Amino acid sequence: MRDEEKDQRGRPGWPRLALGALSGVLAGIASLAVAELVATAVRPQSSPVIAVGGASIDATPAAVKDWAIRHFGTDDKLVLQLGILAMLAVLAPVLGTLAVRFRRVGAAGVLFLGAVGAAAAVSRPDSTSFTDALPSVVGAVAGALLLYVLVGRLTAVRRPAASASDLAAEAAGDGVPASAGWNRRGFVLAAASAAAASAAVGAVGRSLNASRGQGAIASRNKVVLPSPGSPAQPVPKRAGLRVPGISPFVTPNADFYRVDTALVAPKVDATAWRLRIHGKGVQRPGTYSFDDLLHRELIERDITLTCVSNEVGGSYVGNARWIGVRLADLLAECGVKPPSRGGPADQLVSRSVDGMTIGSPVEDVMDGRDAMLALGMNGAPLPFDHGFPVRMVVPGLYGFVSACKWIEDVELTTFDSYDPYWVKRGWARRAPIKTASRIDTPQPFARPKAGTVMIAGVAWAQHRGIDKVEVRIDDGLWQEADLAAEDTRDTWRQWSLPWQAATGGHTLTVRATDRTGAVQTDKRTRTNPDGASGWHSVVVTVD
Numbered sequence: 001m002r003d004e005e006k007d008q009r010g011r012p013g014w015p016r017l018a019l020g021a022l023s024g025v026l027a028g029i030a031s032l033a034v035a036e037l038v039a040t041a042v043r044p045q046s047s048p049v050i051a052v053g054g055a056s057i058d059a060t061p062a063a064v065k066d067w068a069i070r071h072f073g074t075d076d077k078l079v080l081q082l083g084i085l086a087m088l089a090v091l092a093p094v095l096g097t098l099a100v101r102f103r104r105v106g107a108a109g110v111l112f113l114g115a116v117g118a119a120a121a122v123s124r125p126d127s128t129s130f131t132d133a134l135p136s137v138v139g140a141v142a143g144a145l146l147l148y149v150l151v152g153r154l155t156a157v158r159r160p161a162a163s164a165s166d167l168a169a170e171a172a173g174d175g176v177p178a179s180a181g182w183n184r185r186g187f188v189l190a191a192a193s194a195a196a197a198s199a200a201v202g203a204v205g206r207s208l209n210a211s212r213g214q215g216a217i218a219s220r221n222k223v224v225l226p227s228p229g230s231p232a233q234p235v236p237k238r239a240g241l242r243v244p245g246i247s248p249f250v251t252p253n254a255d256f257y258r259v260d261t262a263l264v265a266p267k268v269d270a271t272a273w274r275l276r277i278h279g280k281g282v283q284r285p286g287t288y289s290f291d292d293l294l295h296r297e298l299i300e301r302d303i304t305l306t307c308v309s310n311e312v313g314g315s316y317v318g319n320a321r322w323i324g325v326r327l328a329d330l331l332a333e334c335g336v337k338p339p340s341r342g343g344p345a346d347q348l349v350s351r352s353v354d355g356m357t358i359g360s361p362v363e364d365v366m367d368g369r370d371a372m373l374a375l376g377m378n379g380a381p382l383p384f385d386h387g388f389p390v391r392m393v394v395p396g397l398y399g400f401v402s403a404c405k406w407i408e409d410v411e412l413t414t415f416d417s418y419d420p421y422w423v424k425r426g427w428a429r430r431a432p433i434k435t436a437s438r439i440d441t442p443q444p445f446a447r448p449k450a451g452t453v454m455i456a457g458v459a460w461a462q463h464r465g466i467d468k469v470e471v472r473i474d475d476g477l478w479q480e481a482d483l484a485a486e487d488t489r490d491t492w493r494q495w496s497l498p499w500q501a502a503t504g505g506h507t508l509t510v511r512a513t514d515r516t517g518a519v520q521t522d523k524r525t526r527t528n529p530d531g532a533s534g535w536h537s538v539v540v541t542v543d
C-alpha cells in the first residue's frame, strides 16, 4: 500500500506517462476541432492555424520566403500549415506527459498556446474585431479542461473504490496494475468520449465550412459580364504556334499561376463590396459598388502577368484576356492628376480585403497604358483565387507593385511617406518587368532523337514588346528564332527554332531583344529586390 501511494504521488511509471502523452494529443485534437468550428462562425481567417500561419508568412525573412516559393511553389502554404500541425504534434504529447506530474502546468500550457493563436489572430492586418481571438480562446479552454480531466483519471486515488473487476484484471495480469490506484475504466471512457466528440465537432465544422462563403459564391455565379465597349482585337491566328510542349498563348484560368500571402483565398460577396478612392490630391473621393463598375464603359485587353519571384526559366508568368474599368479614367473622374501634370501624389497604394498593400507609380497607371480594375479573366468573372470581385492589372509592372487582388481601397500618397507590404520586407519600390525569355521545349534533361528538334518557348517584355529572340546551341553563334505574330506589346510572344540535333549532350540557351533595342542581359541576379535576370539554358541529351 505504501509503495503504491508512492508510485501514485511520486514518479509516474511509463504506462501513465504514455497515457498522459495520449491525453495531450487528444486535448490538442479537441482544441483544434473546437477552434475550427468556432472559426467557421467568426471567419475562416480567424482559425489559429491560419492566423499563426499568416503571421509567420509576414514575419518570414524575404530570403526564406523566396526559398519556400522556389522549393514548394504554390504548395508553400500547405507545407507551412503542415509545419504548424507538426509542431503541435510534438508539443501536445510533451504537455500531456508534463500534466501527469503537474496537472495545472499541463493545462496552463494548452491555454498558453491558445493565447499565441489569439494574439496572432487579432494582430492580422485584416482583423477588425477581437472576436477573431474567440476560436483560439474557446479551443484552448476546451483542450485545457479535457487534459485536466483526462490526466485526473490517471492520478485519482480511489483506493476503497478499486473495483472487483480492476482487481481481477490485475490478477489476470493484463496491462497496468489496477492497484496503481488510477481509474483505468474512467480514463478509457473519458478518452473515448473525447475522441468521439472531437470527431463530431470536426464533422460539423467541415459541413458548416462547406456552406460558408455561399453568399460570395452566389454573387459570383450571378455576374454577367457585359460586352466591353472597347473590345480586344482578336488574337492573331499566327500568335499561337503549333509546337507540342509550348505554353499556350492564352493561359487557362485553372492553369494560371497563383502567388499571394493568403492561406485562405478571401471569398468576397460582390453585392456588399465597395471600392474607395481617396487621398492626396483626390478632389472628389469616390466609393464604387461592383455594379457601378460593371455598368461603366469596359475595356478588354490581353495582358501578360509576371511575378517578381519568377526565377529564370520559372513558371510564375501567365497571359489572360482581362475585362475591366480603365483605372486612369476613374482616377481622372476623382480629380487625380499624375505628377507630370502637377499632381501631388506619386504613389497609388491599393489595399485588399486581407490587408495586402501594393504601391504603384501614379505616373505609370495614368500614362495611357491599359492599367485596369479587372472584373473578368478569360471570359469569366475573376476566380476567387485571382481576386474576385475586382483586382488591379497594370501592363509592364511586376504583380507585387501592381496587381492587387480582392482590392477594396485605393489611396493616393507619395513614395516618401508610405512603404507597402513587400517594400517593408526589402523589395523594390518600383519594379518594371525585365525583358525575359524561356525555353518550354525540349524540357531540361530531355532525350530527343537526332534529327530535327523544335526548340520553342515564350519571351516577354510587357509594354515594350519583343522584337527578336535568339537561340544558341552550346557555344555556337546566336541564331534568330522564328517569332509568332505579336498580339500586343503587353503580351508575351511565342518563338521557335528548328534544330538539326546531333547525338550527344547539348546546352540550349535563349535571349530576347525588346523594342527599345535592349538585349536581355546575361547577368544573373536573384529575384530580390526587383526581379531575376540572366539567360535561360536547358541541357539535353540527343540519342
Ligand SMILES: Nc1nc2c(c(=O)[nH]1)N[C@H]1C(S)=C(S)[C@@H](COP(=O)(O)O)O[C@H]1N2
Residues within 6 Å of the ligand: 256, 257, 258, 259, 260, 261, 262, 305, 306, 307, 308, 352, 353, 354, 356, 385, 386, 387, 398, 399, 400, 403, 404, 405, 406
Ligand atoms: N491581395 C493580394 N494581392 C496580390 C498579392 C497578394 O499577396 N495579396 N500578390 C501579388 C503578387 S506578388 C502577384 S505576382 C500577383 C499574382 O496574381 P495571380 O495570383 O492572379 O497570378 O498578385 C498580386 N496581388
Ligand SMILES: [Mo]
Residues within 6 Å of the ligand: 259, 306, 307, 308, 309, 398, 399, 400
Ligand atoms: Mo509576385
